[in-house]
Amino acid sequence: MPRPIRALVKPSAIDYNLQRIRAINPAWHCMPVVKAHAYGHGLERLLSGLQSADSLAILEIEGAAALRKLGWSKPIVLLEGCFDSADVEQAVALGLDWVVHDHAHLQAVVDLADRWLDTQHAPRIFLKLNTGMNRLGFTVDTAPAVIEQLDALARQMEWPVPVLMTHFANADAQQLVNARPSAQAQFEALMALKPAHWFSSLANSAGVLNCPEWAGDIVRPGIAIYGATPGPKTALEYGLKPAMSLRSQVIAIQTVAVGERVGYGSRWQATRSSRIGVVACGYADGYPRHAPDGTPVVAAGQRVPLAGRVSMDMLTIDITDAPQVQLGSDVELWGEALSIDEVAEHAGTIGYELMCALAPRVPVTVVEG
Numbered sequence: 001m002p003r004p005i006r007a008l009v010k011p012s013a014i015d016y017n018l019q020r021i022r023a024i025n026p027a028w029h030c031m032p033v034v035k036a037h038a039y040g041h042g043l044e045r046l047l048s049g050l051q052s053a054d055s056l057a058i059l060e061i062e063g064a065a066a067l068r069k070l071g072w073s074k075p076i077v078l079l080e081g082c083f084d085s086a087d088v089e090q091a092v093a094l095g096l097d098w099v100v101h102d103h104a105h106l107q108a109v110v111d112l113a114d115r116w117l118d119t120q121h122a123p124r125i126f127l128k129l130n131t132g133m134n135r136l137g138f139t140v141d142t143a144p145a146v147i148e149q150l151d152a153l154a155r156q157m158e159w160p161v162p163v164l165m166t167h168f169a170n171a172d173a174q175q176l177v178n179a180r181p182s183a184q185a186q187f188e189a190l191m192a193l194k195p196a197h198w199f200s201s202l203a204n205s206a207g208v209l210n211c212p213e214w215a216g217d218i219v220r221p222g223i224a225i226y227g228a229t230p231g232p233k234t235a236l237e238y239g240l241k242p243a244m245s246l247r248s249q250v251i252a253i254q255t256v257a258v259g260e261r262v263g264y265g266s267r268w269q270a271t272r273s274s275r276i277g278v279v280a281c282g283y284a285d286g287y288p289r290h291a292p293d294g295t296p297v298v299a300a301g302q303r304v305p306l307a308g309r310v311s312m313d314m315l316t317i318d319i320t321d322a323p324q325v326q327l328g329s330d331v332e333l334w335g336e337a338l339s340i341d342e343v344a345e346h347a348g349t350i351g352y353e354l355m356c357a358l359a360p361r362v363p364v365t366v367v368e369g
């Protein structure tokens with residue numbers, strides 16, 4: 001028998017979450033983000049749930065090539081742009097669109113236009129503005145000249161109308177009263193520069209869910225389509241369904257007396273006679289090693305606390321108050337009974353990091369319907 005750990009992924013949850021997002025504003029062009037192997041889920045496994053998307057956004061050009069191989073014919077946008085001229089060649093060959101966020105990358109587009117063949121796929125350029133995130137993009141001061149240059153080029157080449165894009169720095173603030181003024185200011189900075197006929201794109205999941213009026217034309221939800229939350233509300237409150245669950249089983253049970261300790265570093269100590277369940281899941285599967293005692297785990301349908309340090313291949317749970325838990329009982333580490341966000345919060349991280357870190361050794365089953 002294989003080790004009992006497995007991850008289940010559900011394309012239908014992706015489709016459901018996309019519909020939820022569309023319902024917020026049916027006029028949006030919906031461009032889900034599928035970078036990092038669809039946030040750890042595996043792009044090819046989820047593609048059937050992405051069919052209603054208008055386009056897809058990704059960073060890795062190999063992932064874009066894989067999408068084309070799998071038959072995805074709608075637009076694909078490279079969110080960090082083309083890294084060198086070889087990428088530009090490949091992007092054109094694959095029929096991709098891409099982000100331009102600095103002068104060198106703009107020059108690569110100008111060079112491309114110089115050797116343009118009419119038979120090639122005409123790219124839609126997403127020009128990225130830095131409106132306060134200070135990560136990627138042209139500053140508001142340098143933008144007007146760049147916008148003018150790109151607009152003239154796109155008209156002359158008869159390429160698709162460009163998109164002016166930016167990224168919200170704070171739309172996920174823990175208090176929406178703090179998030180919204182910052183998002184509004186970034187929106188206003190972008191709209192002041194955008195030529196009337198260009199499209200706009202501002203919102204990630206936090207923007208879509210918390211500041212939809214400043215999202216622009218093309219939305220870029222990532223975490224929300226996988227059914228986790230950017231904050232501050234829970235995924236359930238936003239009406240999202242988790243697309244991944246991580247499951248395993250109890251493979252051993254120990255009875256420990258008062259004062260005995262469990263696991264590496266003897267971190268957890270029994271204050272009563274206790275039953276300890278040993279679960280086949282450790283940090284080499286993607287479960288966070290820094291999860292503290294008390295992090296919830298669902299065993300045989302009941303929430304029980306983590307007890308002791310997570311090791312490479314196993315973790316231990318206190319099942320003293322869950323007598324129905326037996327050898328072979330099913331365990332959910334995160335999923336439908338226990339949100340990934342809640343586990344992440346206990347471990348001092350975010351759901352994004354946990355789903356992206358699902359280890360390659362965990363077998364994944366696609367659950368249809």
Ligand SMILES: *Cc1c(COP(=O)(O)O)cnc(C)c1O
Binds near residue numbers: 033220224
């Ligand atoms: C990753 C990414 C997104 C999606 O962000 P979420 O918080 O997961 O919704 C959107 N836009 C850009 C540019 C990104 O890199």
